Amino acid sequence: MKTNAEIAAALDELGDLYELDGAVSYRVIAYRTAAKAVRDSSVSIMGLTREGKVTSVPGIGKTLEEKLRALDETGDIPSAVKLRAKFPAGLVEMTKLPGFGAKRARQLHDALGVDTLEGLRALAEQGEVRKVKGFGPKGEENLLKALAAHEERGGEPEPRVVLSRALPIALEIAEALRAHPASDQVEVAGSARRWGDSVKDIDIIATASDAKALVDTLAGLEIVESVSQSGEAGARAVTHSGMKVDLKVVAPDQFGNVLQHFTGSKAHNVQLREAMVRRGLHISEYGVLDDETGETTRCATEEEVYERLGLPWIPPELREGRGELDAALKGELPQLITLDDMRGDLHCHTTLSDGRNTLEEMVAAAQARGYEYLAITDHSASHGFGNHVTPEQLEARIDEIAALNERLDGFRVLAGTESNILPDGTLDYPDELLERLDWVIGSIHTSFGMDESAMTERMLTAINHPWLDAIGHPTGRKIETRPPYSIDMARVIEAAAANGTMIEINSAPDRRDMNDVYARAAAAAGVTILIDSDAHGAETLANLRYGVATARRAWLTAAQVANTRPLDEFLQLRKRGRSSSATT
DNA sequence: GCCGTTTTCGGCCCGACTGTTTTCAGTCG
Incomplete structure (x- = not known):
């Protein structure tokens, strides 16, 4: 039986293929949403499919149920088989290059007949890519850069870093920025703030009386290797350990909006916005626009953002688009363990x-x-790693612990x-x-x-x-x-x-x-x-x-x-x- | 392709950036 991870990969692939085929974007998004729902499911999606209950999973409807049945019974999805014949694997790889998506991959394929990354690089080196409509010298140059980076990583996607490696860096930087007299508020945002398993980069949001001073402080830190795109609004830095760090310095009266926006997750923000559009509210990192009054409310704190939406503040760890909005609306958010x-x-x-x-x-x-x-x-x-404990040793340890417990007060060793x-x-x-x-x-x-x-x-x-x-x-x-x-x-x-x-x-x-x-x-x-x-x-x-x-x-x-x-x-x-x- | 305090059709989040375009499409977070 296919695992949820395998099913999610199959749905993602089908989304990629439909996108190459020029399907309306909402259809492609539907496949991606379904793939995420499958990946986040704690129960077997194939099990649910066999029981005829899979459409109870949000994001999976009648059509996808049929495709899951086919995947279960035949090991593949017919539409995927058909589309794979039309669009070779190299074309799907092209859509994964940074800066390139389905539209541009399709354009290159149609204009140049290219369907492998190697072939594409050869054509780019010969200056053929710049002649394609929509591309220019810059587009060709960026393509070659993306191909080189792709090759350097051995075809692997951009690496993510385990949280325990990123968090100390994030906290050290935040601490250093807080220590500067020009800084006011400094918070780590992004997946680090949500305590995800791993992170891609570190986002830090700040307010300051002197934004430039904060950017300079970041640039001057010992752990920082280089800083790019530095300006009044912030900077992007890279540490010696290769961590990317984004610092954004924002106006105090919209600190809450920006922090909420960059804390994510994307799924949480999308769900939040979709739900609020139905109430005539449009959320962005700059504020909350009310259709009725035409006014945009800016919020200094995150609590105010959620309050403006009629919601209690939602702990960042819950912001994964896994039902937290429903729970918040019903006043049923859990009192989380600390x-x-x-x-x-x-x-x-x-x-x-x-x-x-x-x-x-x-x-x-x-x-x-x-x-x-x-x-x-x-x-x-x-x-088996040379550190085993024999039964005799363990028996001696039991006695040792009993003796230790005799000496301890208000504490028990098991x-x-x-x-x-x-x-x-x-x-x-x-x-x-x-x-x-x-x-x-x-x-x-x-x-x-x-x-x-x-x-x-x-x-x-x-x-x-x-x-x-x-x-x-x-x-x-x-x-x-x-x-x-x-x-x-x-x-x-x-x-x-x-x-x-x-x-x-x-x-x-x-x-x-x-x-x-x-x-x-x-x-x-x-x-x-x-x-x-x-x-x-x-x-x-x-x-x-x-x-x-x-x-x-x-x-x-x-x-x-x-x-x-x-x-x-x-x-x-x-x-x-x-x-x-x-x-x- | 999914979904419903606008219910079975007609909608579907928001904005920045880039490079190419002469007014915008594609991509990204």
Whole structure:
């Protein structure tokens, strides 16, 4: 069965092909919207298609339902097959070149008969492209530049950077700008403000008594390599690490409009504007135009922007076009979890396996963060990276932790493990040992290549293990570097909800696994969510903020997350805590 | 191609930039 990612790619491709074919733009947009809806869906779109329910997904109607049926039954969509014969793959690649879209690709194809990037470059070098109507010397030059850049990246799309690399840069720059006496307000906008998994660039919006002074400050920062397009309105900079930074200096009375606009997401803004056009309001980065009065309202704060639209302020993490407008209109926005709600961390490592700090050091760091409890979950007997913990070592660790707890006041260390889920779904410690522990996380670290049904069965077997309390990083993805392994998360969620197994949001910034979409679905299905740092050192306990951010993007409240609870309540939420209320 | 406090047709977000155009189309965020 096709995955949502594969279906989304198929719909995007069909949109590209229809665009090359000259379809009306709204039809093309419909395919792109549908592709996004499929990508954002936590349930299997093919499953819904087979059940005849797929048109309940916003953006998918009768026509697309038919195409999804064909895709399921024949493995392809007939119209895509037909259009691919008409427009070779090279032509679709052309539309992806920066500055080039379907119209210009089609023009070149029709005028020059070219349908590969190599052929196009040859013609551009011979000066043939400038003769095409609509192109000139500049167009040809830009095409050659785009082709060279494309080649340099090996045909890959523009890279995105994991948030944890971009955020410190963004905050450092914002801090430096705030420190300048000419600055007034300085805020990071864009996907960094929405705490997305990764970002393309950094947007900073500011107000200042002297815009030029702010631009100069940016240009003078040590981390900044170069600045271009600098002027009164702002500048674009590139850091030595290759991060693009856009600074916009705006008038104080429209700071709210600009911040709202550049925080996005695009989907959120489009939905917001479409909804407000029906009320005669036109939103732009400059203000809100009222058809009735013909007047444009400028807003100094973002709260005023939303208020002008009759809405409560919407937290940036929710602005992804995933139902937040409806919820805001109905006054049903969730009270999102915050980092301050967290009372413990249930997944970390010590020097016993591959951590950098000792048991005592990790506990001290957790206490310093104001936690009430910490579970020590070193890797298990078959970890396989030379850092495994034998059953004997783990038994000694249990005693060590018991002794440590004797000395601690108002803090509890839980003896745990991050046990490997073996390919057959079993854990790699004897049951008697797992039973003696306070806490067991099961994670998959090997055999990522299993097919979806085998991988799902493997996970379900683990979920049904009586001493497994929680599943760690359930999809195995690494943001921007490794896709998730094939697994039916809908079934995993259903099984976990059925027998009270918790599912983790792993906060390692390149994991954030499960992701926001699955976490929202899991919580809705009644799964108890856990947010863990997976710290391998005292300092990375602080990574929990990335997991909390994912939880916020999943619409979660504190009540839906196990480790916001006081120790006793948390212990009761464990499978073993429910089967016997006794605590060790 | 989707969708509905303008419901089954006729709409569908907003503005900047670029390069080419003699009034604007294409692309981007």
